[in-house]
Amino acid sequence: MKLYRFKTFxxxxxxxxxxxxxxxxxxxxxxxxxxxxxxxxxxRHCSLLRKFNEAKNPDLVFPYSHLMELLPNNCKASFxxxxxxxxxxxxxxxxxxxxxxxFAKYSEKPKAMSLTRNEWQTLNNLKGTGxxxxxxxxxxxxxxxxxxxxxxxxxxxxxxxLGKDVVDLAIKISQRHLFDNKTAEVKLQTSLSxxxxxxxxxxxxxxxxxxxxxEMADERxxxxxxxxFITQINMLFSSDKSANDxxxxxxxxLDLYFQSFGINDWRPYLVAFSExxxxxxxxxxxxxxxxxxxxxxFY
Numbered sequence: 001m002k003l004y005r006f007k008t009f010x011x012x013x014x015x016x017x018x019x020x021x022x023x024x025x026x027x028x029x030x031x032x033x034x035x036x037x038x039x040x041x042x043x044r045h046c047s048l049l050r051k052f053n054e055a056k057n058p059d060l061v062f063p064y065s066h067l068m069e070l071l072p073n074n075c076k077a078s079f080x081x082x083x084x085x086x087x088x089x090x091x092x093x094x095x096x097x098x099x100x101x102x103f104a105k106y107s108e109k110p111k112a113m114s115l116t117r118n119e120w121q122t123l124n125n126l127k128g129t130g131x132x133x134x135x136x137x138x139x140x141x142x143x144x145x146x147x148x149x150x151x152x153x154x155x156x157x158x159x160x161x162l163g164k165d166v167v168d169l170a171i172k173i174s175q176r177h178l179f180d181n182k183t184a185e186v187k188l189q190t191s192l193s194x195x196x197x198x199x200x201x202x203x204x205x206x207x208x209x210x211x212x213x214x215e216m217a218d219e220r221x222x223x224x225x226x227x228x229f230i231t232q233i234n235m236l237f238s239s240d241k242s243a244n245d246x247x248x249x250x251x252x253x254l255d256l257y258f259q260s261f262g263i264n265d266w267r268p269y270l271v272a273f274s275e276x277x278x279x280x281x282x283x284x285x286x287x288x289x290x291x292x293x294x295x296x297x298f299y
Contacts, residue, residue, distance in 0.1 A: 001068075001076065003058050004050040006043050008036070014058060014079040015050075024101065025093050028080035030156070030200075062090060067106060070139060070146050072096040077104075086111040093151065101151035102136055103212075108144050116145040119215040123149065125178060125192075132214055152210050154203025160233050162226065162250045167257050169209050170197065170225050174261070178219040188221045188272055189261060197225035198232045221272040226250075226257055227296075231277070235292065243292045244299050271297050 006013040006029065013029045016022075031040040042049055058064040062081055067090070071077055077094030089112040092104040107116040117140065126132040137148040159166070174191040194201070195216025203210045227247075234246035247254070247270065258266040274296035281290035 003055040003064075003079075004043075005053045005055045006040070007053075010083050011081045012061065013081070014055060014062075014064075016076050016078065018078075022076060022095060024151070025076070025078040025095075028078050028091055028093050063106075067092070070106070070137075071104065071148070072102075087115060088112055089116060101153075102148055103133070103151050104137075104146065104148040105215075106144060106146050113140075113145045115215040116147055118217065119213075120145075120147050122178070122192075122214045122217040126176070126214075129176070131173060131176075132211065152203055152212050154205040154210050157199045157202035157204050157209060160199065160237060162230060162253045164253070164256070165209060166229060167226065167253050169211070170229075170257060171260050173197075173211075173225060174222055174257075178217070188268060189263070190219050190221055193218060193220040193224040195220075195225075195228075197228045199229075220276065221269050222261055222263070223254070223258065223266060223269040224273050224276070226254060227270060227273040231292070231296075235289070243295045247296065247299060267299060270299055 001016050003014045003016060006015065008029075015025060018025050026044060029040070031037040043053075055061070062079065064079075067077075067079070068075075071092070071094060074097040075094045077092050080091040082088040082090055086109055088109060089105050089107040092106070093101070094104065095101050105116050105119070107113045120135065120138050123132050123135050127134070133150040133152050135147070135149055137146070139146040173194060176192040177190070178192050179190075194211055194214060195218055196213060197211075201211060201213045203212065230246050230250050231243055234241060234243055238246065254266060258264070258269070263269070274293045277293040278290050281287075281293060
């Protein structure tokens with residue numbers, strides 16, 4: 001399969017020759033910024049530009065031949081090599097010989113393998129719920145993890161405010177558990193949380209929000225996903241506004257969520273969220289994130 005390389009500042013993407021019916025394969029990349037969008041348009045529409053970026057031997061850059069052995073026979077696939085670092089993994093979109101679409105992940109680094117394994121276990125836990133895609137294939141040895149799932153159809157979720165549709169989805173997720181939390185030591189209610197509950201992990205089809213990328217899923221205090229949604233958008237799109245102000249603007253929706261679980265005072269859950277996020281920020285030496293999360297302890 002002939003591949004064409006699309007390089008960005010952070011990583012590289014590889015695409016086969018894509019026909020009209022295979023354009024979903026371009027979904028492994030989404031451009032941000034005017035220049036990126038312009039170059040991306042040229043890459044998709046200019047065959048000469050793609051020819052100039054033809055990959056002569058992709059095995060020199062990533063384990064292409066090994067991946068093709070793991071993927072279905074005679075499939076067509078595109079590849080996102082991921083951001084370099086301990087969590088780097090290769091993400092793929094593809095279609096098999098019968099035209100069935102799929103998504104896949106391949107991890108080699110220990111941290112990335114742990115995340116991919118966690119996603120596989122979570123998807124199995126959610127089988128039949130309609131909340132997450134079905135697992136097609138799983139392979140693991142001491143050197144790699146490989147996960148292949150159903151392709152999730154939908155358009156990009158563009159809403160940056162916390163609406164009732166997002167709250168309703170968070171409630172459905174929070175009604176499930178990964179672990180038995182009914183012990184005397186538990187002071188706050190916990191539930192399953194997606195872990196990266198943000199617009200860029202949401203797709204919309206027929207008015208329904210569908211979540212992708214479950215690798216950060218875990219049992220956490222109620223509200224973790226909604227607090228994540230609010231603070232992530234605040235940092236990326238309204239960084240001049242304090243995290244506390246962002247929480248206050250969404251108080252009505254947070255009240256709606258927590259009252260569905262019989263909780264009127266949700267500040268202890270916000271404090272628990274801030275402590276988790278502060279630890280995450282400190283582990284990554286992200287002082288800016290740590291400072292913003294520390295504000296929430298005094299909401």
